[in-house]
Amino acid sequence: MNIKEMNWMQLEEYLKQDDRAILPIGSVEQHAYLSLCTDAILAEKIAQDAAFSLQIPVFPILYYGMTPHLKAFPGAISLKIPLYMELIQNILEEIIRNGFHRVLVVNGHGGNNAICEVTSEVMANHPDVKIKFHNWWDGPKTWELIQAIDPVATHASWLENFPWTRLCNVIFPKHPKKAYNPDAIQLINGKDLRSVLGDGSFGGVYEHSDEDMLEIWETAVKEIQESLENWY
Template identity: 45%
Template sequence: MKIADMNWFQVETYLKSDDRVILPLGSTEQHAYLSLCTDFILSNKLAEETGEGCGVPVYPGLPYGIAPYFSAYPGTVTIRPETYGDFVTDILASLVKSGFKRVLIINGHGGNCPVEEIIRPWLGKVPECRVLFHNWWSSKAVMEAVHKVSPNASHASWMENFPWTRLAEVPLPPEEKAPCDPDNLKQLPPEKVRSILGDGNYGGAYQAGDDAMLTIWRTAVAETTHLLDTGWTN
């Protein structure tokens, strides 16, 4: 149920019986051998599948995010946190103006997490609005499913290598990469981050079986659907 496939008459009709809406956030940044748009692809697809299953409109995902630590890798785009926070807040204000009161933000990128706190002052001024900020990749159910495959899983590793994020005819290293220390990376400038990470994988094998990945994906859809249906407070 994508907004791109709806007109304003249909939105007005929908709002007579429901006030929920989904907004995915992503990023365009290095993902080793995977698509630069991995975070956007995953959050957007998860939003669309969840929205379709629940009959809830899904707005186009934001393909950019906050990723200054990867700026030494060509292709990465990063937005200043204050700019990104203002942009998301303006979107939320427009959604509320339209009549949406419950917004599920499906976030696909760890660097975007500060947005949850940035929008909080605005939420204090709009008591009728509820926003759920869902970091889908790090949620309880998804991480449990991931760890059943391997505990060594992180950014740009096998856990993000789905059929829809891998690139055709791009060979992957056969070995498993040792995990890095993300907290240590936070202290370093982008060029040093690149020198330590090399290809960009934070740690783990580069690919797992598709059956395992589809199990993880189905877990993510089920968990997000449950959140959309039951996660709201009065």
């Protein structure tokens, strides 16, 4: 259930029998040949796909995130770090004020991981509330499958190349790109990173079969559903 397809009366009815919600978060930044909104597209769709059969409301995605490292590429909209932290905290506090006690944050962008500190603080302020943070690709079964298909799974590589993040009339390079060490990439100044990275992928091949990608998707959806059913 998407909040954008519900009215307030339907939400009030829902809150009489359940207190779970999902907040997807993304980023707007270069993804090589894929959409600039790849992280947001993936987080929003996987949240919606997981929530559908469980009938749990999905709040509108926060498209923008923190991506200071990729600012040298056109299209990066990086929120200031304290602003983003405060924004996430504000949204979570508002979701709680509405009566939700279990919130799953579904993330599409590794650079947003620091908000775990915010979710901890919000839970400390609300002892009756549970908030979980989940990177869509990072559930144990999903990551194991990704590694089995191809261990070189990086930013803007095949890992994020789904039918819903591809663009019309864009052809992917056939040869794999040299894989960069993500720790080393973090140490390169953003201005230099563009010349180092070229097209923006962090390395590996650009595409795998739709069959493989859909298997990853289904596994990731199931893991999110398991997370929505188990709150300890």
